[in-house]
Structure formats: structure tokens, C-alpha cells
Amino acid sequence: MFSIICGAMSFLFGRKPNGLSMNKDGGSRCSAASSGPEAKESSDDGEEHDLGIINEYYRLSKRRRYSLEELLPLSALEEGQKGKIVLAVGGRKLISRLCDLGLIPETEVKVLKKGLMEGPIILEIRSCELAIGRGIASKVLVKPL
Amino acid sequence: MGGFSVGTENNGEQKIEIALVGNPNVGKSTLFNQLTGLNQSVGNYPGKTVEIARGTLVFKGFRIMVVDLPGIYSLSAFSDEEVVARDYILSGSPDLIVNIIDAMALERNLYLTLQLMEMGVRLVLALNFVEDAKRKGIEIDVNSLSMELGIPVIAINAMSGSGISELMAAAISHAETAPPKRPRYGKEVEMHISEISRAIRTTDFGIPVNLSAEWIAIKLLEGDPIILERFPKLSHLDNKIRTIKNQLEMVHGEEPSVVIASERYSAIHRIVRSSSVMHASPITTRSEKVEALLTHRYFGYLILLLVLGGMFFSIFAVGGKISEIFDGGFNLLIDQIGRALLSQGIAPAVMDLLVNGILFGVAAALSIVVSYIFLFYLALSILEDTGYLPRAAFLLDSIMHKLGLHGKAFIPMLLGYGCSVPACISCKIMETWKERMILAALVVMIPCSARSVIILGVTAKYLGFAAAMGIYLLDILVVVGIGRLLFRAMPGESVGLIMEMPRIRLFKPRLVLKKTWLNTKDFVYIGLPLIVAGSFLIEALRITGFLDQVVLALSPFTYGILGMPVAVGISIIFGMLRKEMALVMLATYANTLDFSSIMSPAQMVVFTIFMVLYMPCVATIAALIREYKVKWTFFIAALNLAVATIVALAARILLSLIF
Numbered sequence A: 001m002f003s004i005i006c007g008a009m010s011f012l013f014g015r016k017p018n019g020l021s022m023n024k025d026g027g028s029r030c031s032a033a034s035s036g037p038e039a040k041e042s043s044d045d046g047e048e049h050d051l052g053i054i055n056e057y058y059r060l061s062k063r064r065r066y067s068l069e070e071l072l073p074l075s076a077l078e079e080g081q082k083g084k085i086v087l088a089v090g091g092r093k094l095i096s097r098l099c100d101l102g103l104i105p106e107t108e109v110k111v112l113k114k115g116l117m118e119g120p121i122i123l124e125i126r127s128c129e130l131a132i133g134r135g136i137a138s139k140v141l142v143k144p145l
Numbered sequence B: 001m002g003g004f005s006v007g008t009e010n011n012g013e014q015k016i017e018i019a020l021v022g023n024p025n026v027g028k029s030t031l032f033n034q035l036t037g038l039n040q041s042v043g044n045y046p047g048k049t050v051e052i053a054r055g056t057l058v059f060k061g062f063r064i065m066v067v068d069l070p071g072i073y074s075l076s077a078f079s080d081e082e083v084v085a086r087d088y089i090l091s092g093s094p095d096l097i098v099n100i101i102d103a104m105a106l107e108r109n110l111y112l113t114l115q116l117m118e119m120g121v122r123l124v125l126a127l128n129f130v131e132d133a134k135r136k137g138i139e140i141d142v143n144s145l146s147m148e149l150g151i152p153v154i155a156i157n158a159m160s161g162s163g164i165s166e167l168m169a170a171a172i173s174h175a176e177t178a179p180p181k182r183p184r185y186g187k188e189v190e191m192h193i194s195e196i197s198r199a200i201r202t203t204d205f206g207i208p209v210n211l212s213a214e215w216i217a218i219k220l221l222e223g224d225p226i227i228l229e230r231f232p233k234l235s236h237l238d239n240k241i242r243t244i245k246n247q248l249e250m251v252h253g254e255e256p257s258v259v260i261a262s263e264r265y266s267a268i269h270r271i272v273r274s275s276s277v278m279h280a281s282p283i284t285t286r287s288e289k290v291e292a293l294l295t296h297r298y299f300g301y302l303i304l305l306l307v308l309g310g311m312f313f314s315i316f317a318v319g320g321k322i323s324e325i326f327d328g329g330f331n332l333l334i335d336q337i338g339r340a341l342l343s344q345g346i347a348p349a350v351m352d353l354l355v356n357g358i359l360f361g362v363a364a365a366l367s368i369v370v371s372y373i374f375l376f377y378l379a380l381s382i383l384e385d386t387g388y389l390p391r392a393a394f395l396l397d398s399i400m401h402k403l404g405l406h407g408k409a410f411i412p413m414l415l416g417y418g419c420s421v422p423a424c425i426s427c428k429i430m431e432t433w434k435e436r437m438i439l440a441a442l443v444v445m446i447p448c449s450a451r452s453v454i455i456l457g458v459t460a461k462y463l464g465f466a467a468a469m470g471i472y473l474l475d476i477l478v479v480v481g482i483g484r485l486l487f488r489a490m491p492g493e494s495v496g497l498i499m500e501m502p503r504i505r506l507f508k509p510r511l512v513l514k515k516t517w518l519n520t521k522d523f524v525y526i527g528l529p530l531i532v533a534g535s536f537l538i539e540a541l542r543i544t545g546f547l548d549q550v551v552l553a554l555s556p557f558t559y560g561i562l563g564m565p566v567a568v569g570i571s572i573i574f575g576m577l578r579k580e581m582a583l584v585m586l587a588t589y590a591n592t593l594d595f596s597s598i599m600s601p602a603q604m605v606v607f608t609i610f611m612v613l614y615m616p617c618v619a620t621i622a623a624l625i626r627e628y629k630v631k632w633t634f635f636i637a638a639l640n641l642a643v644a645t646i647v648a649l650a651a652r653i654l655l656s657l658i659f
Ligand SMILES: Nc1nc2c(ncn2[C@@H]2O[C@H](COP(=O)(O)OP(=O)(O)OP(=O)(O)O)[C@@H](O)[C@H]2O)c(=O)[nH]1
Pocket: B022, B023, B024, B025, B026, B027, B028, B029, B030, B031, B041, B042, B043, B044, B045, B046, B047, B048, B049, B050, B069, B070, B071, B072, B128, B129, B156, B157, B158, B159, B160, B385
């Protein structure tokens, strides 16, 4: 019975039915994340919310294409550094606004400016310049390039 | 533009309605003005237009109603402007939509286009800023873009008006054709869309026929909150949709709304790739260097200080000079006319009425309007058109967060130094109601140009420039303090800053002057006659002694609490009507232009502080009621009065301790 469902899914979606295996996978990784040391290391500048975001990422994301150590919040990129968006965490309203402006997974962004004193960040995305608050930027996870 | 004639009456014309839809700051209002000959205000920052405007033009025998909408990024229902725009489009009222696209940001702009296509509306694309794009190395093949999308695409220049005849011709010829087909998305998403739309079509959910079932299906997948509200019967589909959304999320590992956004963007990417070339020439242009400097983490603030300081200083310096010249000239004139009238044997009382009542009013009004109000608007228009305001908003974001607002709030605040009415309306650029209400309460406490006249005409004139600056600084402190209080006291969420940075442009002197005039016009046509009439009235009432009674009735407050001369009651009364009347009426009533003869320096300070803060004028109150309802307006007025009294009283006590 199970194999029939799996077969049907792979037929319909043209992909491996990875929904179930992902769950197992995620479970084990999650425990790795909660065991701590790696996660702490990855947020090297000691900003507390980084850890929260990364855990959130593990909890929410069902497509873990990158390992935890590879990712940073957008707010941690330096001026001039590029990154690829992996995930944004936040309320529906925020996510929808970010999507509208083209901040969706797999999109390349470049940090042009970082404001003084936790000020906002200016990004270059899809050849537009966009200013977003630091708080929002810390909720967007990127893979630095 | 041979075929155009604006709004003339003609029989037997066919009527069509077209709506201008597009991202913020792409030139919709500029195009609207070109088409209709009207004067919608235009500015180089996102969110200039916050209300729908209509105008008509006659073109090739068609009577075309043009509708200018606020700029939007999407048709999701997450901001009021989007809901307004979407409801208007859905109402079926426009025959066709002209979607204006910024050629420099093709991908982002086409995101809205795709959503319009999903809705199944008739579309024509107007490609603006083509020259700018070419200069940046972006070459767009209009024909292949049109082929790829299946929509007519016309390159225009909204500023110069080139291409807009073609645009109107295309609009007319497509006003009755079948709407374009939207691009196909990924296999699974399409499968779900057709599954849901089939369910919608086969059951009666009370949806009007002109709405595309596919569009509703997409909205349901996205989890659009308003669709269900509008069509409650759709909740029968709840279970089905939940299952489908779970499936989508399982496969893609993303929220369904994010999946759909990704699908749109990848379709756009395909289209853009095959219809435009990006020459690899990432040389930084001069304007890009300027842009980088303006938001520099240190130089940026230095420039901000120089820009704002320079702006205020030059207004005061130049305005003071102009006003001096005017005053001198008018005094001479008044003297001479007075003498001439007397020599004609006219009774002194009548002469007083004529000279003091009318001439004096005209003179004072002109020297105020021309010198300060005009200059304020000139400076603001320049700042608006260059695109500097969003940069300042970026720099001031952290400070605004302390008030529970974010950087964009700087724009209405700065506009507040011009006039409170447009400033209150522009508070709509904030996303949430809480932010809008707080900001509106703060913006009215910023001295508008008419109140600046009081600061300059009293404090600066008799106590020096530094004292006037002190009043401005004190005002900012009060605004910050009240902002913090309101932020603490009010429930509701506030979101962070998300704002597009427009390109820096040289302003066009002709446009800036025109805009300055449009804004100053009001003062000339309404303020000036009111001042003259008021002067006349005061002069006439002086004889009856009625004014003395009114002013005396206010004296427990003016003299008793605040220790000001009794005569300033006149300023308080007329200032509620229009702020620019306050000083002139006082001068007429006290029969002197030399305020130092009726007020001590300390009284001047108290008077200026009170006048700056005490209450919005009638026009502002009307705007507040319209935007924020009576209750909040009442609260704002009461708050202002209380704050003005407390601050002025504190100043009185403090000054009496020092001197
Ligand atoms: N050089 C150039 N500038 C333009 C053109 N069209 C518009 N602008 C400028 O672009 C800025 C924005 O124009 P608006 O017409 O206010 O834009 P909008 O789409 O109405 O913006 P919102 O009301 O904020 O949605 C203004 O500074 C215009 O002067 C154009 O074709 N060429």
C-alpha cells in the first residue's frame, strides 16, 4: 500500500516521495541542532537572535538543502558581500511583502549599505535597491556566496 | 500629441475607462498629468500618491476616463492601497488597465503584471524609463517582450510625453478584445490550480461571472484572507484546499504562497531573459557614486545635517531679506496713500479702516507668503524631486524606531514643515493603522510654514536666529517625547522598514517651480483674502469694542496662566482658522508691527511656543477627520492644547527663574 502511494506521488510530481524520509531526516538533524555547539559557532558575532532564527529554520523548513553551518542571517553579511536567500521567517504579512519584492528562496542579493547603530540595510536585488530594517534582515537566512 | 484635447464636451463619443496601475514611483501620476492636463502631485519617492484620482481626455473620438491609482507591488491583500486598487479593478469598472513598468527594474515590475494577467483583465504595458535603462546597459526588445507576454507593449516617456499617443491608440484598440492568457507555472502548481478552479466552476459559490475562477483558485492557494470574506460560500472548499496546500508544502518545502511567488518569478525570469539584454558594463555612474555617498554611514549624516541646516538657514536668510524689502516698500506706500487720502479730506476713521484694514493686510500677507511659504515649498519640492527623501529616511530609521515608527515617517514629518494638510494625508505611507495614527498626531505638532512665520517674525526677529533654532529644537524634542508616550500607550503592531530606494535624479527647475506654485496657490487664493478680510473685520470691530471683550474673556488663560499680553488672544482665535493670520491679526489689533512694544522677550518665547503647538488649523482638522475619524481628531486637538499649555507654562516658569 505504502509503495503504491509513493509510486503515485513520484509519478505525479516527478520527484522522489521524500516527504516521509524528510521527516525522519529532520528529526535527527533537529536534535543535532539542539545539542548546541555547532549552532552557537555559526552565529559567531554573538547576536542571540541568530540562534533563534536558525532553530526556527530547522523547525519550519522541510527542504534542508544547506547544512546549518553554511547559513547566516542577512543582517550578518558585510557591506559588499553577496548571498543567496534560503528562507525568511516571520508573519504572513512580512513574508508576503518580501515575496512581492522578489526576496524569495534561491534569489541572489548583495548588501550595499549597513546603517549605523542597528540601522537598516540597503540591498541590491533583481537590479533594484531596497532598504529593509535590521530586524527584518535578521529574519532572512542566506547562504553567503 | 496631435490627437489630444482635454475634457471637452462632444456628443456621440464612445466612453472608455482606463486605470493606471503599477509599482510605486514608476511615473503613473506623471503620465496621468500628461494625459489629462491635471496636476496630480508627483515626487521621486515611493508612495507619493495615496488616493485615487480621475480625469478625462478626448482622443480620436473616444472619451477616455483615466484613473490614477496608488502604486502597489502586488495584488495580495496585505496593505490598504492594494486592497483599494484590487477592489477597484475587480469592480469591473475599468475597461482596460495600463500597467506602467519601470524598464530599469523589469523583473520586479512584471510581478504585478503577472498577477494582473491571473485576474484575467485586459492589459496594455507602458514601458517607462527606457532611455535610463539603455544608459545602464539594459536593452529591452519591446516586440519580443510583447510576444512573450501576449500583451501590447509600448515604450513611453511619461515626462516628455513621447509614445503616449501610441499608448492611447493601443488602449482603445484593445478595450474590447479578449484578455491575455497568463503564463503557465510549474506542473504541480498548475495541476492544483486547475483542480480548485474546476471545483469553483462546477459549484455555485456566488462569484460574479467576470471573475476568473483560476484567479480565485490561486488566491485560495495563497491563503488570501479577503477572498473568503467576500465569498463566504467558498469555505465549502476549505478541506480540499487544506489538503492541497499540505501537499504543495510537502513537495516544495515552502509555504504555498512562497511557492506561487517563486513560480511567478521564474516565469518572469524566462520572459525577461528572452526579451532583454543586459550588457555587462557595471561601471559605476556618477549618480551611483552620489547615491553611495548619501547613505554613507558617516558622510551620510553629515550631508543630512548640511542639507536640512542649509535648507532652513537659506529660507530664513533669504526670506528675511525679501520680507524686509516688502515691508519697507509697503510702509512707504501705506504712508503715502494715507497722506494722500487725508489731503483729500477723508475722515480719519474711514482712512484707518482702508489703510490699516486692507492695505496693511495685503502687505503683511504678501511679505509672509512670498518670503517664507514660497521658499519652504521650493526647498521641499527640490528635495522631493531629487529622490533624497528616502535616503534621509534610511539614515533616520533607527531614531524613528525609538518613536515606534520607522524611517519612512520622516517623509510626512518633513512635509509637515510645509503644510500640515498634505503631511497628514501622506501619513498613509506607513503600513499599519497604529503607525499612521501616531504619526498624524506628531505631524500636526511640527511648525508648518505659516507657523514658521510666527517663529521668524517674533522670535528670530527680536531674539535672534539662535533663539528661533531653539524653538525648532524644542519642538522636535516635544514630538519625540509625545511619540514615545503614544507608542507605549497604544496597542497594535508596527512593522519594520521596507522601502525601495529610487534613483537620484537632477530636478527639473520647471517642474519644481510649477509644484511650488501649486502648493503656494492655496495660501494666495484662500489665505490672502482671509487675511485681508480679517484685517478689515478687526479694524471695523475695534470701533464697537466687541473684540476687546472677546480678548478679555480669554485673558485668564493668556494673561493669568501663561503671562502673555492680553492682545495675543486675537492670535489664538485667528490661528485656529489659519495660522498665517495669527501674526497679521495681532499686528492689526495692536496697531503696530513692532511686537517688542507689546511683548517682553520672555513673553515672546512663551507666545511662540504656544502658537506652534496649540491646535491644528481648520483645514488640518478637516483632513484629520476625513482620514482618522472624529474621535482621533478630537484626541489630537486636545493633546496639542494640553501639550502647548504645559510646555509654554514650563517655559514661562523657567524663564522667570533665569531672568
Ligand atoms: N526622467 C524621467 N523621470 C520621470 C519619468 N516619469 C516619471 N518621472 C519622475 O519619476 C518620479 C516618480 O513619478 P510619479 O509620477 O510621482 O510616480 P508614481 O508612479 O505616480 O508614484 P506613486 O504615486 O508613488 O506610486 C518623479 O520624480 C517624476 O518626475 C520619465 O519618463 N522620465
